[in-house]
Amino acid sequence: MVGQHSRLKNILTGVVTAAAILWTLFPLYYLFLTSVKSGKTIMEYPPRFLVWPDFGIYQHIFIKEHFYWFFVNSFIISSGATLLALVIGATAAFAFSHWSFRGKEPLFLASMVGRMFPPITTLIPIYLGVKLFNLVDTHLALIMIYASFQVPLILLILRDFFNQVPREITECAYIDGCSSWMVFYRIVLPLAKNGIVAAGILCFVEAWNEFIFALVLTSFNAKTAPVVLATFVENEGSLQWGALAALGVWTVMPTLLFMLFLKKFLIRGLTMGALKG
Amino acid sequence: MVAKSHRRGPGGLLRNPTFMFLLPMVAYLILWRVLPLLYTVYLSLNDWNLLKPGKTFIGVDNYVRLVSDVRFHDSLWFSFFFMLVATGIQTILGTGLALATDRSFRGRSFVQGSLLLPMFLTPVAVGSIWYILFQPSIGPLNYLLSFLGLGPYNMLGSASTALWAIVIADTWQWTPFIYLLVLSALQGIPETIIEAAQIDRASDFVIIRRIILPLITGTILVAALLRAMEAFRVFPKIYVMTGGGPGRATEASSILIYKTAFRFFEIGYASAMTIVMLVLLVMAYGFYLKIVRKMAVEY
Numbered sequence: 001m002v003g004q005h006s007r008l009k010n011i012l013t014g015v016v017t018a019a020a021i022l023w024t025l026f027p028l029y030y031l032f033l034t035s036v037k038s039g040k041t042i043m044e045y046p047p048r049f050l051v052w053p054d055f056g057i058y059q060h061i062f063i064k065e066h067f068y069w070f071f072v073n074s075f076i077i078s079s080g081a082t083l084l085a086l087v088i089g090a091t092a093a094f095a096f097s098h099w100s101f102r103g104k105e106p107l108f109l110a111s112m113v114g115r116m117f118p119p120i121t122t123l124i125p126i127y128l129g130v131k132l133f134n135l136v137d138t139h140l141a142l143i144m145i146y147a148s149f150q151v152p153l154i155l156l157i158l159r160d161f162f163n164q165v166p167r168e169i170t171e172c173a174y175i176d177g178c179s180s181w182m183v184f185y186r187i188v189l190p191l192a193k194n195g196i197v198a199a200g201i202l203c204f205v206e207a208w209n210e211f212i213f214a215l216v217l218t219s220f221n222a223k224t225a226p227v228v229l230a231t232f233v234e235n236e237g238s239l240q241w242g243a244l245a246a247l248g249v250w251t252v253m254p255t256l257l258f259m260l261f262l263k264k265f266l267i268r269g270l271t272m273g274a275l276k277g
Numbered sequence: 278m279v280a281k282s283h284r285r286g287p288g289g290l291l292r293n294p295t296f297m298f299l300l301p302m303v304a305y306l307i308l309w310r311v312l313p314l315l316y317t318v319y320l321s322l323n324d325w326n327l328l329k330p331g332k333t334f335i336g337v338d339n340y341v342r343l344v345s346d347v348r349f350h351d352s353l354w355f356s357f358f359f360m361l362v363a364t365g366i367q368t369i370l371g372t373g374l375a376l377a378t379d380r381s382f383r384g385r386s387f388v389q390g391s392l393l394l395p396m397f398l399t400p401v402a403v404g405s406i407w408y409i410l411f412q413p414s415i416g417p418l419n420y421l422l423s424f425l426g427l428g429p430y431n432m433l434g435s436a437s438t439a440l441w442a443i444v445i446a447d448t449w450q451w452t453p454f455i456y457l458l459v460l461s462a463l464q465g466i467p468e469t470i471i472e473a474a475q476i477d478r479a480s481d482f483v484i485i486r487r488i489i490l491p492l493i494t495g496t497i498l499v500a501a502l503l504r505a506m507e508a509f510r511v512f513p514k515i516y517v518m519t520g521g522g523p524g525r526a527t528e529a530s531s532i533l534i535y536k537t538a539f540r541f542f543e544i545g546y547a548s549a550m551t552i553v554m555l556v557l558l559v560m561a562y563g564f565y566l567k568i569v570r571k572m573a574v575e576y
Contacts, residue, residue, distance in 0.1 A: 009481070013377045020374055021391055027449060028394070030417060031406045046420050092302035099295045111302065114310040118510040118558070120531050121551050122313035124320060124538050129313070148309030151302055180294040209399040211513040212531075216539055226401040226513070233405055233517050241415055248405045252398045259397045260390075 035245035042241050057246045065243075067228065067250060074225040076139050078207040081146035082200050088147065089154025090196070094184045096155065097162035098170065108155075115152040119212065127216050137221045145213050150203040157202075161195025162188055201262055205255050225251045320548035327542035339549035348525065349550055352533040353557065359440065359529060360508040363447045368501045370448065371455025376485065379463040389460070396453040404517030407446035408433070436526035439519050443527060446514050451507070455500050462496035463489070498569045502562070509558060530554050
């Protein structure tokens with residue numbers, strides 16, 4: 001955008017950009033490197049920055065240490081929460097984009113404020129409630145909690161996408177005798193597919209990454225990947241560096257893949273989610 | 278469009294589509310957000326240790342106890358300091374990077390994509406990555422510092438540096454957030470404005486200072502606010518990297534509340550901490566928004 005590219009300026013921005021890329025990618029590379037170093041090379045000084053990769057630890061962690069179980073837990077919980085939040089958030093977003101009603105703006109703001117409160121403010125009562133209903137260490141508890149964090153985000157993103165559905169189309173459908181539910185389900189939802197994908201991915205990633213509720217509310221059956229990783233660092237971190245790094249790689253893998261394959265969706269959803277407050 | 282008219286009356290609400298479409302969300306948010314928050318307020322007025330049976334209503338005693346609880350004060354100072362430092366650094370770096378990479382060049386999509394990566398990663402994993410990087414025994418940072426004749430340091434093990442180690446990890450992960458928002462604001466500036474300034478022979482510095490920055494100030498301020506809200510509640514990174522230590526040098530409020538409630542099982546006291554933290558936060562945001570409005574008027 002800034003014109004008159006003088007040579008000096010090009011070199012300068014080139015150096016800055018290269019440094020930024022190195023700073024961003026090197027930690028990820030070193031995590032991977034640590035996970036594929038053999039036991040002896042890990043402790044070597046000076047540390048090696050290139051090794052012949054040894055993937056043994058990945059299999060060991062995943063199968064023998066039963067990490068697959070927690071990985072699957074994370075998948076079940078994140079997908080469940082995303083689906084639940086999409087159902088609840090999308091119906092509300094439809095009402096907000098298609099009808100005017102008393103108290104519309106205050107209600108919208110109130111739902112947004114709900115998202116801004118630090119989650120820790122509700123951690124204690126939710127823990128007590130979940131315990132009361134015997135739902136500690138179940139997938140269902142985390143699914144319901146994460147959905148409650150994500151509903152406002154879905155509302156924020158989908159309201160904008162629903163607004164873009166032309167009024168003529170929905171009005172025609174009403175004239176043809178469609179009920180509101182059919183207009184929503186048959187017409188608006190399919191037309192806002194991109195928005196649903198974007199909102200869904202964001203929810204999934206946030207649910208996958210959540211830590212503090214999973215830490216407090218699970219012990220084994222519903223334990224999620226981040227909790228396993230954190231407790232591993234706490235207990236065995238300084239003994240098994242390779243295993244720790246491999247756990248880290250397993251944990252970030254799904255979000256990394258989402259990011260690489262669906263960048264376009266994500267960035268649109270993110271900027272909308274963050275800015276249109 | 279206003280919905281087809283729906284008469285009020287018995288069962289009228291149930292036939293009102295607006296109500297029915299909104300009901301699930303409103304009920305859900307009340308159940309999971311509003312009621313728990315109110316219950317936290319109630320709990321804060323009770324003395325309740327989970328290891329002992331029953332709770333007793335003690336009024337504001339928990340709050341009185343907080344007034345002289347040095348450990349709690351330290352945690353608040355830590356959280357606010359961390360929030361200010363981390364947000365400040367990330368805002369400056371993110372804005373600078375966005376200004377530097379917002380132009381067409383070969384490999385631009387690769388560059389922008391890579392720079393955004395860290396913000397999608399699990400915070401616990403980011404904590405683990407930097408936990409490894411900062412290790413004197415196996416991490417590379419001390420080795421790299423040794424070329425400058427410095428170190429070795431154990432940044433996570435020393436009370437004066439542990440905070441900065443966490444700030445570095447947090448900056449690594451969240452500078453991309455500011456970068457993303459500022460970049461999208463920059464891409465919304467019409468080319469013609471910049472071209473007009475160039476025709477008038479304005480230097481790059483003047484263009485950035487006088488035209489671009491004023492146009493993106495709003496975005497930067499909002500981005501910084503959103504970032505600050507998240508920075509204040511930092512939990513996973515500290516939990517993984519230092520556990521609040523060494524000593525309690527990195528004990529943020531969130532860590533202290535977690536420990537009080539789930540390690541010492543003082544549910545009532547931890548609830549009081551939560552409420553005080555929340556009130557202070559709301560005040561801080563209100564103050565910030567007031568300043569922002571003033572700045573917005575200036576432009």
